[in-house]
Amino acid sequence: MTKYNFKQLSQIAGQTPYYYYDKSHISKTVSKLKQYFPKLSIYYAIKANPMPEMISFLANQVDGFDVSSIKELQVAINAISNQNNICFAGPGKSHKELLSAVTAGVVINVESANELEHLILIKNNYQLSPRVSLRINPDFSLKRSGVMMTGYASGFGIDEEQIPQMIQKLLSNGIKLNGFHIYSGSQNLNSDSLIKSHEQIFKLIDKLICAHNLSIKQLNIGGGFGIPYFKGEQSLQLQPIADNLEHLIQDMKSKHGNIEYILELGRYLVGEAGYYVSKVIDIKRSKNKKIIIVDGGLHHHLANSGNFGQVIRKNYPILIQTEHGHHEISHATHQESPESETEKQCVDIYGPLCTPLDILAKDVEIENVSINDLIIIKQSGAYGKSASPENFLSHPSSVELLL
C-alpha cells in the first residue's frame, strides 16, 4: 500500500467510486515472476487493465505487451520503451488493423486463413515484411481453468490439423514464420494442469518444427495464471511450473537452439493490486436483514457482481473503512440476523442500479456500519472498469488512481 489510507485516497480521487491500483504490489509481482521464470519473457495482456498510465508504468518492467485491438496497439506504442515487444492476437482482425500493426512492426498472431491472406496482400502491396506467428487451437485443453480456450470448435486460433497448410502458404509467399502462439485458458489456480498443458504445448511445437524443418524465433505459451478470489481458493504454486518449464526449455534448446519463450499474463500481474472503493449511501432493513446501499456497483465492476463469466455468484474479498480504520469483512456463517445492533449482522450490499443483479456482496458479517463508510472490493485490478457496462443507468464514471 501507499502511504495513503482509503479515506485519503478518496480525497485524492475527489469522488467515490474509484479504483486504486497499488504500484508497489505490481512491481513485486513482476519481480517474483522474473525470479521464477528467468528464461521467459513476461508480456502484459493489456485487456486485463488498459489504463494508459498502467501501460507506461509496466513498460519499464515487462518485456512486452499483448494487444487485441487497434486502440490497445496504439496505447502500447505510445507507452513502450526500446526493450518492449508487442504481439497482436484476437479473432476478426480487419485489414486496417493488420496494416496498422504490420507497419508498426509488431508480431501478428494469426487466427485464420483469411487473416493470412490479408497479410500476404499487405506484404505485396506495401513492401512490408509481416512478422507472423500462428495461433494454434490444439486438440488439448487446459483443464481446471476458469475459462478454457482450446480443444473445441472455437473462434480462437487455427485448428492443429490446418497448421501444416498454413505453414506452406506462408513459406510459398515468402513470409518467414516467426513462431507459434497457444493460449489455452484463463484464471487457473492448479499448477498440475498448467504443467500438463505446457508439456503438451512443447510436444506439439517440437513435432511441428521437426515435420516442417522450421527454425522459429518465438514461442508464446500463453498464461492463464489465476489469482484467488473466493473463500477456499489458494494462490497458484509457481515453483513446480517453473521447474517444469526449465526442463522443457532445456530440452527444446538442445534440439532446436535458441527460442524466445513468452508468458503473457493479464490478471496475474495487476489483479491483486487493485481495489474498487465505494461509499455507503443508505442503510435499511428488509425482511429482518440489514441492507447496505453504496454508490458503486456493476456498472463499474461487473465481475464482482458475478456477471462476468461466473456460474454461481460468490463474494470477492472485501474491506470496510470506518472512521476507526479498515478491516476485512468476513462471510456470514449463519443466515439469520440477530436483533442486537452490537452483534455481528448478516448483511447484503447493493449498488445503486435498478436491477437485482447489482450486488456487491451477499451474506457478509458487518459489526458496525455508518453512512459514508467505505466498502472496498479487493482483487479488483483486472477486468474491472474496462470490462463493465459503465453507461448502464447513466451514473457517473469511476475514477482510477495508480500510485
Ligand SMILES: *Cc1c(COP(=O)(O)O)cnc(C)c1O
Ligand atoms: C486475455 C488474454 C490474456 C490474459 O489472460 P489473463 O487470464 O488475464 O492472464 C493473455 N493472452 C491472450 C491471447 C488473451 O486473449
